[in-house]
Amino acid sequence: MIDKDGMEPWEICGMCHSLDGISPMAKFPKLAGQRAAYIEKQFRDIHEGRRTNDGGQMQAIVTEVDPDDLPSIASYFAALPAPPPTAPGEDTTSHAEDLFNEGGDDTPACLTCHGSTSSDVPLAPWLEAQHEEYLEKQLTEFKQGDRTNDLDGVMRSIAARLSEKEIADLASYIAAQPRPERSP
Template sequence: MIDTSGMQPWETCGLCHSLDGISRMPKFPKLAGQRPAYVIKQFRDFHSGTRENDGGQMQAITTEIDPNALPAIADYFARLAPPEPVSPSDAGSRPSAEQLFRQGRSGIPACLSCHGSTDPDVPLAPWLEAQHPEYLVKQLQDFRQGKRGNDPGGVMQTIASQLPEADIEPLAAYIAAQKRPERTP
């Protein structure tokens, strides 16, 4: 157990996700500028066991944070400036990656149709631009393999299962290299 006495609740999260919300390790997602409702949902899903991660770090840490502090934690990270795009790699320059992200293709909707929406009815899809590409790859693979299933209605599991394996890394690299537009959750 980490001694968090005297710390703001978001400082505990900052131990892994960084106080500026831009984690340095790809294992930990960047939370800066993220939708508050999404951060709260993921925390609750980890706490309930609906979502798991490798090693159980998040399940353990959720037991140390007062659930009443979740709105303050989520608002703190939401107010931070979003991360800068990751330097593009050759893998992300494939036209198919841009097409998948912006327009979708043959039965696969555009990533932006949910992940770029500011519609209050779609508050649980995270904003993806400028995220660690390795983190994005891992999440897509986990959805694809059924290791992650906390998406409403299994939408991401269905999409990831239809996404060709060869498109996952280029898509993640493309998304990570995009500047996140200013959005209001």
């Protein structure tokens, strides 16, 4: 049990995700500048058992948060400045850039839902400047069917068509991209 006396609701989340929303630990996603609707969806999915791919860590934490505080928590992190990109990996290829921006033979471009002009897809997260390891883990778990809280199975379908190398290259490429200024 967390002693929450005197804490703002987002401070509980900040213990892992950092109060600036830029967790130094790759297993905890960076929440700074993320879409508020996406943060709320993930919290609710974890709370209601629709997202279980983190070994139960978040399931234990979400019970400590009052669901009525969720909008203020999501708004707090969404309003923070976006995280800086990481240094690109040595093996990042132009193929990963093409997949992200233009798509592949049988995969749509990541930017279709996750890009700067995708304001009509509020439940798709911004990806740029996220932890490389976190991105790779999520794509791999979508591919393997271990993460299932994507809308209509879209991410599972797309990730299933990516090779392990494409997933690793995409994660490295995306983490190294600056996140454009966007409205949360």
